[in-house]
Amino acid sequence: MDADVKAVIDDLDTRIKRESDHIRSGESFDVDKFALAAGPHSAGLLNLLIRSKNAQRIVEVGTSIGYTALWLGEAARATGGHVIGMELVDTKHADAVAALKWANLDNVVEVRKGDAKEVLVAIEGPTDLAFVDAWKDDYTAYFDTLLPKMSVGGCIVADNITFPESVQELMKRYQAHVRAYPNVRSHFLSVGSGLEMSVKVAA
């Protein structure tokens, strides 16, 4: 891991651990203030996926304060690729931009401010890897918009398949939806909050 990037990740880890403990305690919290980051296990896997696939075009739906974007960007720089993230909340968008600049990744990761449903439509393919991690009711819509833009062999990874409990019904529906596509092979990975990894196997 690049030392500049690791320093920023380590700094964010302190905040993320504190917020994660708070969430798991059952206390109420403001979703627009908390990072809700996927965490190092999922982010580390995405970093390796980018490297192993030599992914060039990477998309993140729901960037928050930029935790996963740092991991995506560090790998994208190694492959010569780039990342487009998107975030709706102004303060989170500003935090993400600052973190990526601090890590010297601002030339690799662009975080677009706005509603992912609109931002995604404007993105041109082919995309090699997409990480879907915004609000869960829109996951199937994101998948349907992304799939035609994915390269064959391209991979859509969706977070929160098994945590939190409150979104489990939505996530079951998401899994059933993506697994019904004849040109998609999809598999659950017990990593972090649970990932559904879907590969476009034919055009």
Ligand SMILES: C[S@@+](CC[C@H](N)C(=O)[O-])C[C@H]1O[C@@H](n2cnc3c(N)ncnc32)[C@H](O)[C@@H]1O
């Ligand atoms: C779980 S957090 C993302 C965490 C981030 N992927 C990470 O692991 O560091 C989800 C984020 O998606 C954002 N979001 C939700 N719906 C959105 C939408 N329609 N457009 C853009 N961002 C959205 C939320 O504001 C929130 O910051």
